[in-house]
Amino acid sequence: MKLPTIDTGYLVETLLKLLFTPSPSGYTDRVVHLVCQRLEQLGVPFELTRRGAIRATLEGKVSQPDRAVVAHIDTLGAMVKALKDNGRLQLVPVGHWNARFAEGARATxxxxxxxxxxxxxxxxxxxxxxxxxxxxxxxxxxYVEFRIDARVHKLEDLLRLGVHVGDFLAIDTTPEITDTGFINSRHLDDKAGAAVLLAAIEAVRREGLELPVDCHPLFTISEEVGSGASAALHQDVAEMLTIDNGTSAPGQNSSEFGVTIAMADQSGPFDYHLTHRLIQLCQEFAIPHQRDVFKYYRSDSAAALEAGNDVRTALITFGVDASHGYERIHLDALESLARLVAVYMQGPPLFSRDRLGIGPLTGFPIQPG
Structure with missing residues (x-):
């Protein structure tokens, strides 16, 4: 295995393109086209589910037991709940986020x-x-409402504009990257994860790195509303690594620097063996990292397991300050994650036995103790 060089310029450019492409859950077609274009530029084949989740393929020496690395490209947003007599719009959130972070936001x-x-x-x-x-x-x-930048003063004006209940609102991301490497923006969850995954793929392709087994980069479109990787995952996948945000808040061990490896979230512990493989890779390749446990958090991994997939899952994160608000991360964490993902893709499968859906005791691991 080789620690590749991550093209930071490519990572940042990709992140900005994603951030400037609206994609609240349920209104994700534009960002699906963007990611597919990026995969085409990298020469990576892919296929789409009916609704637009993307399953790409990086071919390895053998096809099983194959693995997946997943990030979601849908974001929080809002939807019109009612047209008001004063020409304003009543809203409901898409995904779970507090209205205090919506107050004052520009939106489309x-x-x-x-x-x-x-x-x-x-x-x-x-x-x-x-x-x-x-x-x-x-x-x-x-207790909030949407004010349209048009001559609307009453309900009839809204009808004239063609506004309807159920119309989507995409919140402006307003990204800013400082000279100190901090990235401030809405929706870094999980557009930063998608940019990390694409940057890792770019590094693998550019450096011609060989993979031992097939790896499927997945880009899901409904994580913020709960279903996530439940549909995009095929039954032949034995290992699934999710990239998402961590929470660098009081009482947490996440950091805006290095990789934060989640040991458990509200859905339960992640796979012991896969999680410790990631810790081992960080130690072997000197990738800064820390561990954390999330009490009020779920990800694509939970959606995949709840859908009945028998797959080992793990979660690696970039520490986000003010998650689901006006978020902040550091470029250091994104670079560290991209390195870890690229190294993980080159590693052997955890257990050759995992190519079998159900098999004998022979080859089944045992935890230390």
Whole structure:
């Protein structure tokens, strides 16, 4: 195995293209086309599910027991709940995020016939009008509304624009990369993970690295609403590595630097052997890393297992500050993750026995103790 050089310029450019492509869960076609174009440029074959989840293939020396590496390209967003008499729009969230992070956000409304720009505002937004009431009003999605940048003052104006209940809103990401390497943006969860996966693929292809078994990069489109990798995974996959965000918050061990390896989330522990293989690779190749456990978190791995897939799963993350809000990461974590993914792709399968769906005791591992 070889530790490849990650093209940081490619990683950052890919991340920015992803961030500037709207993709709230349920409205992901544009970002699917973008990722497919990137795979075509790298000469990587792929296929799509009916709804647009992407399953690519990097061929190895043998086809089984093959592995998958997954990131999701859908994001949080909002949807029109009702058209209001004052010409504003009532909203509901797409995915789980707090309305306090939506207040003041610029967004694009997608209708059946076009799109409109606007701003999500609290119901009492003017300090000159409401004075202390702006600080005392309740929080939550029932207390915000969308103001369209058009001449709309009543319900009939909204109907004239072609606005309907169920129209999608994509929240502006407003990314900024500082000279110190910090990346601030909405939706780094999990567009940063998708950029990491594409950068690892680019490194493997550019350096002509040989893989021992087939590896399937997966890009899912419904992780934020729970289903994630449940449909994109084929039964022949024995190992699945998920790339997503960690939570660098008080009480957590995640970091904005290096790789954060998740030992468990709210769905339970990750596969012992696969998780410890990743720890071993970090140690062997001097990739900075730490371990963490997430209490209020689930990922594509949980969706795959709950769908009935008998697959070993693990989760590696980039530490995100203010997850599901206005997020921040550091480029160091993304580079570290890309190196780990590229090395993992080159490694042998955990156990040759895993090529069998069900088999004998022979070859089955045992944990130390």
């Amino acid at each position: 409304l997608f209708t059946d016939t076009g799109q409109w720009r606007g701003t999500i505002l609290p119901l009492k937004a003017s300090g000159h009008t409401f004075a202390p009431e702006i600080d005392n009003q309740p929080g939550g999605w029932d």
